[in-house]
Amino acid sequence: MNVRALSKLLQQKSEQELNEVSKSVKTDIEYIRRWLKQQFHLNVNPDDQFILTFLRGCKFNYKTTKEKIDCFYSTITLVPDFFRNRNPLAPDIQHVLKTGHFWLPLPKLSDPLAPRVFYYLGEPFDASKKIDFLPIIKTILIVMDILLHEDDSFIVNGYSVIQYLNGFTLNHLSQMSITLLKNLYTCTIKRYPVRLKQFHFMNVPSSVYVMYNMLKPFVSEKIRSRVCFHQTNTLEQIHGIFPKAELPIELGGESYSIQSVLVEWKDKIEKHSNWLIENERLVTDESKRIEKVTYDTDVFGTQGSFKQLNVD
Numbered sequence: 001m002n003v004r005a006l007s008k009l010l011q012q013k014s015e016q017e018l019n020e021v022s023k024s025v026k027t028d029i030e031y032i033r034r035w036l037k038q039q040f041h042l043n044v045n046p047d048d049q050f051i052l053t054f055l056r057g058c059k060f061n062y063k064t065t066k067e068k069i070d071c072f073y074s075t076i077t078l079v080p081d082f083f084r085n086r087n088p089l090a091p092d093i094q095h096v097l098k099t100g101h102f103w104l105p106l107p108k109l110s111d112p113l114a115p116r117v118f119y120y121l122g123e124p125f126d127a128s129k130k131i132d133f134l135p136i137i138k139t140i141l142i143v144m145d146i147l148l149h150e151d152d153s154f155i156v157n158g159y160s161v162i163q164y165l166n167g168f169t170l171n172h173l174s175q176m177s178i179t180l181l182k183n184l185y186t187c188t189i190k191r192y193p194v195r196l197k198q199f200h201f202m203n204v205p206s207s208v209y210v211m212y213n214m215l216k217p218f219v220s221e222k223i224r225s226r227v228c229f230h231q232t233n234t235l236e237q238i239h240g241i242f243p244k245a246e247l248p249i250e251l252g253g254e255s256y257s258i259q260s261v262l263v264e265w266k267d268k269i270e271k272h273s274n275w276l277i278e279n280e281r282l283v284t285d286e287s288k289r290i291e292k293v294t295y296d297t298d299v300f301g302t303q304g305s306f307k308q309l310n311v312d
Contacts, residue, residue: 010112018057028055032065050149053193054069054072056155057194058193075191076283082134083141086142089270106261108153111243113157115159115195116147116159117159117162120162121164121250144188158195163201165201165205189223198226199223201228202238203230203233212227238251
């Protein structure tokens with residue numbers, strides 16, 4: 001069994017919150033590997049570490065682990081727009097990396113057991129311009145894929161999001177289909193074996209409430225309870241949610257700037273170019289599926305848009 005050792009604190013948390021039993025991990029991995037060999041639609045052979053990541057994220061529940069692994073790989077086939085042409089050196093993704101329009105992982109400085117914080121600010125949305133959402137979504141998923149493979153703290157502690165919506169208008173919302181939003185929810189929240197702890201929308205315009213209300217039927221009660229909307233974005237609000245010591249200078253911290261983290265992650269993502277291109281091959285062959293899909297696939301075919309909506 002070839003897996004990374006957790007720090008003492010992470011190991012204790014994994015045992016207490018994720019039901020990990022060290023002496024049983026090898027058996028758990030072997031069970032999932034045997035199951036994978038019987039899933040002919042999944043042409044994959046993940047290493048022990050990757051299987052253990054899913055076991056931890058699913059609290060070592062075999063049924064949930066199998067469903068999550070199936071969903072992880074099947075979405076590559078079912079939502080190809082999100083997972084193909086993800087070369088980070090391509091102009092569209094380069095633009096996203098330079099402007100910061102993605103979930104930027106902030107450094108963890110003081111609390112090793114705190115959730116990883118994603119920070120989305122970037123340049124304010126321009127109401128007069130059309131937004132190409134696909135490169136933004138691709139970059140968010142690239143970040144999550146990298147952390148899934150490399151960051152045990154991300155798996156054990158989960159993550160929180162600070163999402164700024166400066167300048168976001170009904171015009172931008174009209175550019176998004178309902179299918180796009182449902183697929184985004186599925187591919188961020190449901191695809192990964194990682195717990196969302198908090199999601200804070202800042203500077204929320206009325207159009208976002210319209211979007212959220214449309215999505216509510218597809219969002220679990222647990223996730224809805226972790227989503228918060230803030231119509232303003234004062235530093236006092238942020239400091240009441242996240243420790244000041246963990247935040248960038250732009251949010252009242254003292255240790256680092258957003259720009260420095262942006263440069264670091266741009267470089268990291270670019271170094272994963274070959275890996276990301278190779279992962280595009282991990283498509284499923286649904287004609288060989290022998291078990292009924294256990295997760296909701298209706299979201300992938302729902303049509304509609306927000307173009308006809310009016311906001312009071």
